[in-house]
Amino acid sequence: MGRQLAFEETNRIDIRKLKKDCLLNEGFSYTLKWHCGGQETGSIHYDCLATGLSLRYRVRSGDAWLPKQQTVSFAHTQCHFGGTRKWLVCPQCERRTTAVTFAFGAFKCRKCHVLPYFSQQESTIDRLIRKKHKIGKKIFEDYDGFGWQKKKWLHWSTFRHLSEVYIRLDQIIDRFIWQNLES
Template sequence: MGGFGSGGHNLRKRYLEQFRSLNAAYFQKHSILTDGWRGMIHWKNDSQDKPCISVEGGRNQVTLIYRARQDNAADWKNVRDTFPIVWSPRHLGGAQAYFGCLRCNARAKLLYLANLHFRCRKCHNLVHASSQEQPGNRATRKNQKLRAKLGAPQGLGDYVPRPKGMHETTFQHYLERIEEAECEINDDMIRILQRIQKTSVRLSINQKDFW
């Protein structure tokens, strides 16, 4: 069984995108939350080593069995954790499954592997990478994502054609979100230019004082 401890799992910047995760909705969809279920879960990896864990499923709890090492340490440790499954009623019927975090007891849709164990995002103190982005970078990524959904050019301010079959109201909603993102990009560019201008003025004053 493949272990964990190499790759992007123990980098200093603790972005949740850098850690492997387990999704309770995936467990529910694939009938893992069934008493007596036994199997393996694999993660895609470009290397020959295919990280995986052994899972013992159940309606009210699941057990994870795997090997891991902390901060790329030489020694691997065997880990066995059993998580309670919390069921929450859905508005339209049925129920949604959540993991019960073993550290804080809160319900969590996703668990992340860090420091040897799967725990919720808050317990591992993980944040989305997008939360650390500059406003302009975040808006640029948003603009590109929206344009890609419409099959439109990626350039700032380029014409956005309405996809065939898309309702006009839906299309206008996309256009409004694209316009908001592009306005934020332009505002960020103006702020950058203003900072550059102020820096240039200060450098000019210092040079005059020096000579």
């Protein structure tokens, strides 16, 4: 049995990325494109209105493409030190969210699509390996799964501490693999 589709594997509209790229100005139109392996897998045109995003996209139905239109509203909350934060409102459950994801023919929040995060589906060994690689990228120069050279400007005390954690994780992973091979 295969694992369930994860949130990170879907095409989504993330308001944080749109804000960072200055694509949330009222009256602004833009086309978002998604790629996989260098090939375009989807695109969506949106118009930014004062009240939300007007989305126009196509959905495959057999061999034909059906045009779809959907509106995702904005919500605003006050920030502690002034200003407001803009959110997307899920078209189905009307919860505030940072991202709406496209799955099963419509844009909705992760909870409405019942999509887990990738990390929620990881096994113990996968989680340990991911943690080891995260530390390796932080402390080793040109990390590609193995490391030996300290990153420039990294304090020696930090390097020594994280190297010990890295080595301990490596030992735990090896022990875990050997135990599973023996049984």
